[in-house]
Amino acid sequence: MKTIIVPTDFSDTAKKAQDFAVQSAKLFDSKITFLHSFELEKFYTSDYIGYEKDFAHQMAVSAEKSLDELKYEVSENGNVSVDTLLSSFGITEALLKVSEEKKADLIVMGTLGQSGFGERIWGSRTSDVIGRTKTPIMIVPHEYSWKKPSKILLLTNHFEKNPGILNFIFELAGLYMAAVEVGVFTNIDNEKAEKLLQNERDIAEYADYLKETYHEMNVKYTHLKGDDFEEVLHGYVEENEIDMLVMVTYQGGFWKRLFNPSFTKRMSYHTDIPLLAIPIQ
Numbered sequence: 001m002k003t004i005i006v007p008t009d010f011s012d013t014a015k016k017a018q019d020f021a022v023q024s025a026k027l028f029d030s031k032i033t034f035l036h037s038f039e040l041e042k043f044y045t046s047d048y049i050g051y052e053k054d055f056a057h058q059m060a061v062s063a064e065k066s067l068d069e070l071k072y073e074v075s076e077n078g079n080v081s082v083d084t085l086l087s088s089f090g091i092t093e094a095l096l097k098v099s100e101e102k103k104a105d106l107i108v109m110g111t112l113g114q115s116g117f118g119e120r121i122w123g124s125r126t127s128d129v130i131g132r133t134k135t136p137i138m139i140v141p142h143e144y145s146w147k148k149p150s151k152i153l154l155l156t157n158h159f160e161k162n163p164g165i166l167n168f169i170f171e172l173a174g175l176y177m178a179a180v181e182v183g184v185f186t187n188i189d190n191e192k193a194e195k196l197l198q199n200e201r202d203i204a205e206y207a208d209y210l211k212e213t214y215h216e217m218n219v220k221y222t223h224l225k226g227d228d229f230e231e232v233l234h235g236y237v238e239e240n241e242i243d244m245l246v247m248v249t250y251q252g253g254f255w256k257r258l259f260n261p262s263f264t265k266r267m268s269y270h271t272d273i274p275l276l277a278i279p280i281q
Contacts, residue, residue, distance in 0.1 A: 001028040001175060005104045005135070007035045007091055010066050017110035017140040018074075020274065023148070024108070025080045028175050032080055033102060034070055036063050037087040037094040060086065092129050099135040108138045130249060130277050136168060139275045149178045149243035149274070153222075155233075157184055157199075159206040160248055165278055169246060170214045172276075178243065180216065182207055185224040185232065199223060237273065246276045 006021045008014040018034070025032050038059060067084040074082050087094035099107055107129070130137060152173050160166060173180045184203045186196050200223050207221035222240075226232035236242070 001030050001105045001171065003102050003104045003106075004028075004030050004032050005035055005095065005099050005102065005107045006032055007037070007095055007107070007109050008070070009036065010070070011110075013110040013142050015110075016142060016144055017108045017138075018070075019146050020138065020140045020144070021108040022074055022080055023146050024176075027148070030080075030105070032074065032082050033098065033104075034067060034074075034082065034084045035087060035094060035098055036067055036085075037089055037091045038063070092132070095129050096133055099133060104135050106138055107133065107135050108140060110140050111142055134279055136276060136278045139277065141272055141274070143272065144274065147243060149176045151240070151242050152176075152178050152180050152244045152246060153237070153242045154180060154182045154246040155185070156182060156206070156248065158248065158250070159184075159202055159209075161209070162280070165248055165280070166210070166213070168278065170216070179218050179220070180210070181220045181222060181240075181242070182210065183222040183224055183236075185226075185229050187227060187229070188225050189227040196225070242273065244274050244276060246278065248278045248280055250280050 004021050004025055006014075006018055008018060021032055024030070063086050067086060071082045071084050074080055085098060087098065089097060095107060098104070109129075130139075152169070154169060170180065172178075182203060184199045186199045188196065203221045203223055207219050210219045211217055222236065224232050224236060233245075237245070
């Protein structure tokens, strides 16, 4: 876990992600790249192009200053290696480009919380990153305060055995010194009894597979059942003091109905704990 990208607009929301990234980087011995972006194109579309160009320049100078201050603050107080980037691309394009160029291991970003159909991750089109990037994304809720994760819940309906995915999860858990739990959800209103029983068997076998493969004898499993996934999940997270959720984002099949990029985006606004979205390769 060498490189972490943290997009920032210098807001309180971004600072939540910043704090999570800094505290994690201390544990991981990682380098952080703080990324700020604004789209130059929008400043060159009016009749007052001279004024707009000057305003864009002022914004760039101000952003560079803010990035320098952030770098100094984190480097001095956080004892973390930091660099900064200012991009003229939109935030989605900037993140995709920078994470690829830097060979980032993780993107950490904040949310604006719950707002009904207006749900959004900070910044224009930022939520598009989920499902498009090849880099895992840690989404940190606006109201969240740093706590070193001790319990991580991997939600699955594919019972992934992809080493690239599982190695990342267990490496992360090892760095946090956190226990891993796996869970599957069955909608008791929509699924037949056979599916309920099959999920019960599969999740138990999956936990055994993980114990054997990763030599982690404390891997637990849970079978979440109900008619409202989010309600059942929230109840379980609260009752069992789960510190982090993990979901794998697929593009097709059953994932489109439940564990898909859109669903993962939606969950990012409704969880009170960090959500790690891992893209399927």
